[in-house]
Amino acid sequence: xxxxxxFDSLMAAIQGGADSVYFGIDQLNMRAxxxxxxxxxxxxxxxxxxxxxxxxxxxxxxxxxxxxxxPRARAIVNAAKEHGISAVIxxxxxVISYAHSVGVEVHxxxxxxxxxxxxxxxYSLFADTIVLSRELSLVQVKKITDxxxxxxxxxxxxxxxxIEIFVHGALCMAVSGKCYLSLHTQNSSANRGxxxxxxxxxxxxxxxEDGHEFAIENEYIMSAxxxxxxxxxxxxxxxxxxxxxxxxxxxxxxxxxxxxxxxxEAADAYFAGTYTKESAAEWKYRLENVYNRGFWSGYYLxxxxxxxxxTAGSKARRRKIYLGKGSNYFDKIGVAEFLIESYSLQxxxxxxxxxxxxxxxxxxxxxxxxxxxxxxxxxxGEFCSIKTDEPVRRNDKLYKLxxxxx
Amino acid sequence: MITVTLQRxxxxxxxxxxxxxxxxxxxxxxDGKAVLLNSTDKRGFFVARVHEDELASLxxxxxxxxxxxxxxxxx
Numbered sequence: 411x412x413x414x415x416x417f418d419s420l421m422a423a424i425q426g427g428a429d430s431v432y433f434g435i436d437q438l439n440m441r442a443x444x445x446x447x448x449x450x451x452x453x454x455x456x457x458x459x460x461x462x463x464x465x466x467x468x469x470x471x472x473x474x475x476x477x478x479x480x481p482r483a484r485a486i487v488n489a490a491k492e493h494g495i496s497a498v499i500x501x502x503x504x505v506i507s508y509a510h511s512v513g514v515e516v517h518x519x520x521x522x523x524x525x526x527x528x529x530x531x532x533y534s535l536f537a538d539t540i541v542l543s544r545e546l547s548l549v550q551v552k553k554i555t556d557x558x559x560x561x562x563x564x565x566x567x568x569x570x571x572x573i574e575i576f577v578h579g580a581l582c583m584a585v586s587g588k589c590y591l592s593l594h595t596q597n598s599s600a601n602r603g604x605x606x607x608x609x610x611x612x613x614x615x616x617x618x619e620d621g622h623e624f625a626i627e628n629e630y631i632m633s634a635x636x637x638x639x640x641x642x643x644x645x646x647x648x649x650x651x652x653x654x655x656x657x658x659x660x661x662x663x664x665x666x667x668x669x670x671x672x673x674x675e676a677a678d679a680y681f682a683g684t685y686t687k688e689s690a691a692e693w694k695y696r697l698e699n700v701y702n703r704g705f706w707s708g709y710y711l712x713x714x715x716x717x718x719x720x721t722a723g724s725k726a727r728r729r730k731i732y733l734g735k736g737s738n739y740f741d742k743i744g745v746a747e748f749l750i751e752s753y754s755l756q757x758x759x760x761x762x763x764x765x766x767x768x769x770x771x772x773x774x775x776x777x778x779x780x781x782x783x784x785x786x787x788x789x790x791g792e793f794c795s796i797k798t799d800e801p802v803r804r805n806d807k808l809y810k811l812x813x814x815x816x
Numbered sequence: 817m818i819t820v821t822l823q824r825x826x827x828x829x830x831x832x833x834x835x836x837x838x839x840x841x842x843x844x845x846x847d848g849k850a851v852l853l854n855s856t857d858k859r860g861f862f863v864a865r866v867h868e869d870e871l872a873s874l875x876x877x878x879x880x881x882x883x884x885x886x887x888x889x890x891x
Binding site (some may be wrong): 436437438442450476478479481482594597598599602603604677 | 828829830831834843845846847848849880881882883885
């Protein structure tokens with residue numbers, strides 16, 4: 411299950427081989443601040459794309475809900491039903507009960523912090539899929555899935571309740587989202603999807619008696635590393651979970667495609683009996699190419715404490731530089747034309763093309779043409795053409811991928 | 817008179833403005849965002865001219881807004 415923060419990420423998830431995608435509708439979801447959220451008017455198109463590619467679609471409606479939010483929450487559930495969205499991911503009982511009452515499939519969000527079997531049994535009255543708390547160990551997860559089978563706990567659909575866990579992406583310093591920092595400093599509640607990510611910054615300790623300040627050696631004392639489970643995905647799958655969830659609705663389409671692809675390949679390899687620690691190392695290498703804050707295994711292997719960051723932002727091996735946008739595509743010869751708006755493009759450059767229909771294309775520039783004919787380099791303000799195997803659309807974004815400085 | 821501006825498209829529907837200045841803000845049942853009462857839409861910025869009596873409550877609303885989209889001017 412992959413995150414879709416916009417149409418480009420939605421296509422990237424499909425290209426990566428996702429079985430399902432989840433997304434938010436402007437507010438009442440845990441990424442309410444993200445600029446690229448969908449709106450309710452996008453629902454028919456999202457639904458159409460997902461159905462055409464045979465994948466399931468889930469709306470996140472998982473913040474704390476106040477009385478004034480109720481009409482909006484009901485409107486989103488109704489719209490989901492009308493447009494054939496597969497399910498609603500909820501944490502507030504108002505949303506759970508309303509969606510259940512109108513016959514919309516409910517998934518229990520990780521925001522509800524389900525940590526034991528009896529809670530699973532309770533929510534099975536309303537929900538077919540339950541996302542467990544991210545703070546459990548795999549031993550605890552397995553106990554829950556074993557109990558579901560042993561006691562035949564079924565959801566409203568009549569099928570056994572499915573257990574879903576997060577396998578990749580950002581983690582909170584607090585118990586998933588239940589954090590006051592952002593509200594305390596900016597009046598902007600994490601539990602309403604408006605976290606300003608205070609935990610990702612540097613802090614100092616001040617001596618209140620004489621005002622001396624001490625920088626802390628590990629300067630990012632509250633910034634948790636990202637979760638990555640690809641190197642023990644066999645253990646994850648043996649715990650009996652049915653859905654592997656990837657975090658990242660605020661991240662770029664190239665992240666979504668790469669991460670989805672790696673976990674798709676790893677899960678397929680596990681079921682084909684070809685999953686090895688060597689192949690896992692290769693997937694991990696690929697995952698390090700896209701946005702990450704350094705990896706750790708979360709709480710699944712039973713670590714006692716979190717692991718913290720020592721740098722700001724991403725540790726990805728590569729970074730992208732925006733060059734320009736697509737201006738034309740010549741179908742018959744498979745050539746895309748771009749207008750270079752900043753920096754320059756050179757023969758041999760590794761490039762990334764993203765767009766709402768295109769999704770993600772990664773390729774190397776083998777030949778480069780401008781109005782002067784074949785060239786080595788195209789600079790700012792120039793139109794240039796490159797051969798691409800897949801079609802490119804007008805206004806698709808062109809990036810150059812370069813090694814990130816250490 | 818003072819001028820209040822609401823950059824509505826960035827609203828995340830937290831309801832703080834309505835709690836502090838219910839005479840000037842309501843929450844839309846349609847899209848869940850704040851509505852600045854008796855305002856005119858100037859390219860997405862909703863503007864209302866109001867009496868100074870409202871200043872204290874509007875300042876509270878502006879200060880509480882988590883996405884900082886309420887501006888007061890002309891004091």
